[in-house]
Amino acid sequence: MKDNQTASRIVLDNVSHSYGETAVLHNLSLEVKPGELVVLVGPSGCGKTTLLNLLSGHIKPVSGTVERDGIIRTVYQHDGLFPWLTVTENINMGLRSVTDTAQRKHELHELIELIHLQGFEHHYPHELSGGMRQRVELARVLAGDSDILLMDEPFSALDYQTRLRMRRELNRLLEKRPRTVVFVTHDIEEAAQLADRVLVLSNRPATISRELHINAPRPRDLTDVAVIEAMKAILEELGLETK
Amino acid sequence: MKSGTIESQDPPVQLVPQSKQKSGWALRVILPVIVLLCLLFIWYLISFFQLFPTYALPSPGDVFKSFREEVSAGRLVNDIIASLWRVAVGFILSVCLGIPLGLWLGQSMHAKNAFLPMLNFFRFLSPLAWIPFAILWFHIGDKPAIFLIFMATFFPLVISTMSSVATIPSIYFRVARDYNYKGTELLTKVTFPAVLPQVITSLRVSYGIAWVVIVAAEMVGCQDGLGYGIWEARNGLRLDSAVCYMIIIGLLGMGIDRLLMQLTKQPNVRWGYER
Numbered sequence: 001m002k003d004n005q006t007a008s009r010i011v012l013d014n015v016s017h018s019y020g021e022t023a024v025l026h027n028l029s030l031e032v033k034p035g036e037l038v039v040l041v042g043p044s045g046c047g048k049t050t051l052l053n054l055l056s057g058h059i060k061p062v063s064g065t066v067e068r069d070g071i072i073r074t075v076y077q078h079d080g081l082f083p084w085l086t087v088t089e090n091i092n093m094g095l096r097s098v099t100d101t102a103q104r105k106h107e108l109h110e111l112i113e114l115i116h117l118q119g120f121e122h123h124y125p126h127e128l129s130g131g132m133r134q135r136v137e138l139a140r141v142l143a144g145d146s147d148i149l150l151m152d153e154p155f156s157a158l159d160y161q162t163r164l165r166m167r168r169e170l171n172r173l174l175e176k177r178p179r180t181v182v183f184v185t186h187d188i189e190e191a192a193q194l195a196d197r198v199l200v201l202s203n204r205p206a207t208i209s210r211e212l213h214i215n216a217p218r219p220r221d222l223t224d225v226a227v228i229e230a231m232k233a234i235l236e237e238l239g240l241e242t243k
Numbered sequence: 244m245k246s247g248t249i250e251s252q253d254p255p256v257q258l259v260p261q262s263k264q265k266s267g268w269a270l271r272v273i274l275p276v277i278v279l280l281c282l283l284f285i286w287y288l289i290s291f292f293q294l295f296p297t298y299a300l301p302s303p304g305d306v307f308k309s310f311r312e313e314v315s316a317g318r319l320v321n322d323i324i325a326s327l328w329r330v331a332v333g334f335i336l337s338v339c340l341g342i343p344l345g346l347w348l349g350q351s352m353h354a355k356n357a358f359l360p361m362l363n364f365f366r367f368l369s370p371l372a373w374i375p376f377a378i379l380w381f382h383i384g385d386k387p388a389i390f391l392i393f394m395a396t397f398f399p400l401v402i403s404t405m406s407s408v409a410t411i412p413s414i415y416f417r418v419a420r421d422y423n424y425k426g427t428e429l430l431t432k433v434t435f436p437a438v439l440p441q442v443i444t445s446l447r448v449s450y451g452i453a454w455v456v457i458v459a460a461e462m463v464g465c466q467d468g469l470g471y472g473i474w475e476a477r478n479g480l481r482l483d484s485a486v487c488y489m490i491i492i493g494l495l496g497m498g499i500d501r502l503l504m505q506l507t508k509q510p511n512v513r514w515g516y517e518r
Contacts, residue, residue, distance in 0.1 A: 058417065073421045080418055083514035084436040093422045126514045 008034045008070035008147035008180040015064035024050045026205035037181040039191040042201030048184045052152050070147030075137050075154040081125040087136050088121045094143025111139040131162040142177045151183040171219040192230035193220050200237045210237040301483035309483040325468040333392025334453045341400035349408025370395035370456050383464045391460040396449040403445035407438040440515020443506045454496045
């Protein structure tokens with residue numbers, strides 16, 4: 001296991017992207033520091049997912065450059081687990097680079113313990129609740145030698161209370177296994193509770209309309225002053241709250 | 244909850260399959276039996292009142308007698324084995340060639356464009372149209388029947404495998420990319436398991452086709468087999484024997500479908516049927 005993120009590096013320089021006539025991103029520049037948790041929020045359809053696809057390398061920008069170093073893995077909204085593999089086998093995918101069987105077994109055990117799913121090792125995803133499934137996804141992306149995690153609204157398919165729990169869970173996991181995280185969400189609470197830095201995107205073609213550093217230590221309660229203030233700032237920027 | 248950690252707060256999922264109630268079980272056995280007995284009774288009435296002449300509709304009793312005859316002569320068992328063997332060989336051949344080909348076509352846009360019209364063309368050719376060729380190319384014995392079974396099942400299998408590849412959610416391929424699955428490994432560890440539930444369903448369907456076709460295939464170019472048995476009964480105007488063969492064909496078909504259905508009980512394909 002490696003826990004230094006000196007290897008991780010994400011730099012977007014003047015990136016623009018469009019699908020045919022539709023311009024989606026406009027001259028967007030962004031640098032994510034190692035170990036930082038950056039949350040992108042913005043109106044729906046503003047190009048958040050396009051941005052993640054650029055970061056993961058699934059698409060190439062029309063203009064500008066995307067520099068990425070380190071092993072990148074994505075947590076999806078739902079259905080990211082392979083349904084034909086058990087919890088153990090899914091997490092094992094993240095340990096494919098570990099060749100030593102004993103070490104792999106040890107790692108696996110540790111990860112299962114980390115997400116508190118002892119006793120569910122041999123269950124299939126369809127036998128688990130939504131929250132449990134997302135925890136398995138988290139274990140899978142944290143396994144082995146990943147450096148950068150991209151999160152595409154990972155908790156949005158869960159019910160409200162599970163979502164709140166999963167935020168604390170993510171904080172706890174990242175404390176044990178620090179990673180560089182780019183987190184996309186439309187949930188402003190989530191952004192305010194989790195982020196080191198929130199980037200508010202404008203309407204299409206999206207560019208960064210506001211950058212907000214939240215220095216309060218994590219984990220933060222939903223009702224912490226810092227969280228409320230951050231939420232207010234984000235809502236104002238989105239034009240959803242009067243100044 | 245004493246600490247701030249998250250201790251399996253998700254309710255544990257009920258994992259025991261919902262136990263079938265005893266009354267449900269009994270009904271599932273009794274109801275079909277009642278239907279079967281009614282059918283037998285109607286058959287008996289029709290033959291008792293001679294709605295058709297005896298030579299055109301044998302009575303249940305005649306069929307039962309001829310069944311005992313066939314068994315004791317050892318012919319029936321021999322015919323069953325011959326037919327099962329031909330279906331098995333033809334079907335396994337088309338599974339071994341058809342599924343890999345379907346997977347490949349499903350993944351390669353160009354290959355799909357190139358082969359799809361041809362595959363569709365052959366799919367609509369009744370396997371019976373191949374009978375003259377089967378006999379000229381393979382003469383008599385097992386080979387022409389195996390060829391016909393192959394021709395009947397190969398094309399539907401390729402096409403259904405190919406189209407189930409097209410329905411794989413793209414998210415699986417994205418995940419596969421994140422974890423470096425490439426080439427053969429991508430095919431065997433992602434594509435294949437992702438379509439397996441649908442492939443099992445199309446196996447059952449195409450096996451059904453095979454079992455229907457074997458009867459026709461054995462009416463020509465064979466000296467034994469269930470289809471030949473019916474053909475011979477017809478020639479001798481022994482419809483009691485023909486009916487007895489028909490019953491065996493139906494029962495064997497159902498039995499083997501039951502076996503294939505066991506494939507759907509594998510834990511790594513259950514997801515495909517329980518959504």
